[in-house]
Amino acid sequence: xxxxxxxxxxxxxxxxxxxxxxxxxxxxxxxxxxxxxxxxxxxxxxxxxxxxxxxxxxxxxxxxxxxxxxxxxxxxxxxxxxxxxxxxxxxxxxxxxxxxxxxxxxxxxxxxxxxxxxxxxxxxxxxxxxxxxxxxxxxxxxxxxxxxxxxxxxxxxxxxxxxxxxxxxxxxxxxxxxxxxxxxxxxxxxxxxxxxxxxxxxxxxxxxxxxxxxxxxxxxxxxxxxxxxxxxxxxxxxxxxxxxxxxxxxxxxxxxxxxxxxxxxxxxxxxxxxxxxxxxxxxxxxxxxxxxxxxxxxxxxxxxxxxxxxxxxxxxxxxxxxxxxxxxxxxxxxxxxxxxxxxxxxxxxxxxxxxxxxxxxxxxxxxxxxxxxxxxxxxxxxxxxxxxxxxxxxxxxxxxxxxxxxxxxxxxxxxxxxxxxxxxxxxxxxxxxxxxxxxxxxxxxxxx
Numbered sequence: 001x002x003x004x005x006x007x008x009x010x011x012x013x014x015x016x017x018x019x020x021x022x023x024x025x026x027x028x029x030x031x032x033x034x035x036x037x038x039x040x041x042x043x044x045x046x047x048x049x050x051x052x053x054x055x056x057x058x059x060x061x062x063x064x065x066x067x068x069x070x071x072x073x074x075x076x077x078x079x080x081x082x083x084x085x086x087x088x089x090x091x092x093x094x095x096x097x098x099x100x101x102x103x104x105x106x107x108x109x110x111x112x113x114x115x116x117x118x119x120x121x122x123x124x125x126x127x128x129x130x131x132x133x134x135x136x137x138x139x140x141x142x143x144x145x146x147x148x149x150x151x152x153x154x155x156x157x158x159x160x161x162x163x164x165x166x167x168x169x170x171x172x173x174x175x176x177x178x179x180x181x182x183x184x185x186x187x188x189x190x191x192x193x194x195x196x197x198x199x200x201x202x203x204x205x206x207x208x209x210x211x212x213x214x215x216x217x218x219x220x221x222x223x224x225x226x227x228x229x230x231x232x233x234x235x236x237x238x239x240x241x242x243x244x245x246x247x248x249x250x251x252x253x254x255x256x257x258x259x260x261x262x263x264x265x266x267x268x269x270x271x272x273x274x275x276x277x278x279x280x281x282x283x284x285x286x287x288x289x290x291x292x293x294x295x296x297x298x299x300x301x302x303x304x305x306x307x308x309x310x311x312x313x314x315x316x317x318x319x320x321x322x323x324x325x326x327x328x329x330x331x332x333x334x335x336x337x338x339x340x341x342x343x344x345x346x347x348x349x350x351x352x353x354x355x356x357x358x359x360x361x362x363x364x365x366x367x368x369x370x371x372x373x374x375x376x377x378x379x380x381x382x383x384x385x386x387x388x389x390x391x392x393x394x395x396x397x398x399x400x401x402x403x404x405x406x407x408x409x410x411x412x413x414x415x416x417x418x419x420x421x422x423x424x425x426x427x428x429x430x431x432x433x434x435x436x437x438x439x440x441x442x443x444x445x446x447x448x
Contacts, residue, residue, distance in 0.1 A: 004119040004151075005112075007260045008315045015259050015316070020054055022288025023263060027051050027060070030294045033078035036071055037061075037296065057263060057286065062272070062297045068098040068238060077101055079292050088237050089137045100139075100237050101292040107146065109289050110240055113258050114147020117246035120256060121231040122206040123177050125152030130170060130204075132180035132188075133211070134160040134427055139241030140211055144179045147243060153177070160184065161426040163191045174203035182214040182222060182230070183429035186355060189225045190424075200227040206249065208233050210242060212428045213325050213341040217348030218355050219252075232322050236302075239285045239295050245320050251312050254319030261289045264318055265297070266306050269327060280305045280324060301327045303339070329432065331361070333368050333410045340431045343372065343412075346403050352380040352396055356422045359412075361434045368436065370412040374400075378419045388416050 003009060010018070028048040030037035040061045041047065050056060068076060076099075077084070086102040102110065123129065129148045135141035141159055148155040156173055158166060160180070166188055170178070178185065185207060189199040204226055210233035222230045229249045235242035244262055245255035257264050266281040267274055275281040283302045287295040303324040310316055325339030340359055348355050357374040376384070376393075384390040397414045404412050423430075 002119055002124065003315070004116040005260075008116070008256070008317055010260075010316060012316075016054060018260055019263055019288060022261075023054065023057065023286065024048065024051055026286065026288055026290070026294045026296065029078045029291070030296055034076055034294070036067060036076060054263070057265070057297070058274075060286075060296050062284070062299050063295060064299050065098055065238065065301075068100075069096040072096040073099045074101070076293055078294050079103055084292055088139050088142075088241070090237065097137075098238055103291040105289075106240075106291050109261065110143060110243065111146035111150040113240070113261060114143055114243040115150035116147075116258065117233055117243045118144075118147055118151050118153065118177065118208065120246040120248045121177070121208045121233070122229055122249035123148075123151060123153060123208075127153045127177055128156065128173055128175040129153040129177040129179065130156045130158060130166075130173070130175035132158055132160055132166060132178060132184060133242075139235070139237040143235065143241040143243060144208070163188055163426070167192055167195065167197065170202055170204065171197070176203060177206045177208065178204050179208040179233075181211045181425070181428055182209040182218055183212060183425045184427065185209060185222060185230075186218075186225070187424045187426070189222075190354075199225050202226065204228050207231065208246075210234060213323050213329075213339065215341045215345040215348060216322070217345040221348050221355055234320070234323065236300055239287060239298055239300070240290065244285065247322075248311065248313045248315065253311060254307065254321055256311065256315055256317045256319055257306075259317045262287060264306055264320065266304070267299075269299075275305075277307050278305055280321075282327060283320065283323075303327065303330075331359070331370075331410075331432070333361075333370055336409045338408045338410055342408055343404060344431075346400065346407065347374055349403075350396070350400065352377055353400075354419070356424070357431070358422055359432045361432065361436050363436045370410060372400075372404075372412045372414050373417050373422060374414065375417045375419055375422055381419055386418070 031041050031048050083103050084101045085104050089097040089099045131144050133140035133144055145155055145157055192199045205228050207228055207230040209230055219230050231247040231249055233242050234245040234255050245257040247255045263286040265284040267284055269282040280303055283300045283304050285298050305321045307319050325341055331338050347353050347357055354375050354377050360371040362369045384393050401414045
């Protein structure tokens with residue numbers, strides 16, 4: 001096991017003492033410098049002096065995305081603008097973007113956190129790292145870039161898109177590590193095969209994949225295709241960016257949270273009460289070292305679980321499960337809740353299919369109707385003689401529909417699609433197309 005920082009093996013007392021110091025610093029900064037927090041604390045009759053233990057975290061208010069939008073662009077800053085050296089923002093497709101800012105210390109801490117993450121995934125100084133995350137206001141590309149350089153990797157800042165050039169540089173530069181969304185790495189592998197290149201023959205040994213939910217079954221597909229280790233990375237710009245948590249290559253059994261920089265909670269989003277370790281709920285993060293934009297109890301909308309059990313790799317940090325999905329991505333079909341990643345796993349289990357799919361939601365009368373478009377594998381398509389009325393195709397459709405019904409309790413109409421017919425993503429894959437005219441109610445009571 002290669003340990004990047006001794007903090008990864010701190011005992012509970014060491015970590016809790018460090019976290020309490022960071023929590024007090026964060027609360028004090030937010031109270032005195034951010035009007036939103038100052039007024040919210042006053043309404044709750046809380047001052048920084050009231051925070052004397054980690055248990056006092058429960059007394060603090062939650063922060064949500066709409067709070068950042070309502071304070072657009074810079075009213076959440078806890079430092080003067082002259083101390084800010086970087087600004088990132090969300091796309092703003094559903095309203096005002098959420099804006100985050102970083103001081104010099106924030107950027108240095110972030111780079112260190114991501115360097116640790118790359119090391120967790122198997123990277124080391126001297127490796128060539130192919131960074132296919134998007135550069136710009138999205139934090140993924142620049143976040144991985146800074147961490148790669150901090151670790152001492154030779155960083156290829158190719159960004160997303162231009163898949164043909166991605167393949168050329170992978171062939172010519174021979175990187176050991178690739179960073180991208182899992183769906184885009186599958187896209188690259190598929191494009192390689194169309195060029196007659198076996199993805200398993202490349203130099204790639206480690207993949208750092210994130211920015212979208214993905215299943216264990218998709219991990220198996222990627223690792224088999226490229227013959228590498230695929231590890232999950234987690235982050236969100238409102239809390240810092242990529243690197244908040246990272247899976248270790250040794251065990252691939254949960255993502256190690258950077259406990260020295262973030263306090264994590266898991267709550268039931270309906271009751272806002274904490275759930276037990278190992279139970280799924282909404283992830284909530286509090287930053288412990290951020291200067292420009294301290295974050296207190298930020299409700300991420302991401303569904304996962306955490307465990308305090310020590311990982312077999314020897315690190316003692318809290319681990320979180322792979323994100324199951326987002327609350328607002330959860331499908332509610334005739335009263336049944338399901339995440340797209342749950343459907344994905346049953347697609348990946350079938351060798352006749354490839355993990356390129358879209359879920360279409362429609363209304364038939366007053367009832368929801370789900371149509372699953374999924375591509376067949378090229379050789380299987382040939383066996384069908386390019387005819388989806390073939391008995392083997394009908395058998396596959398029936399099997400997948402019955403499996404999804406039995407496992408998730410929702411009925412889907414399965415439609416097989418020919419190879420290369422579903423749009424490919426160069427970033428986050430668009431899995432769900434909601435074609436219903438009526439707006440869905442807010443997701444409730446998701447825990448099963």
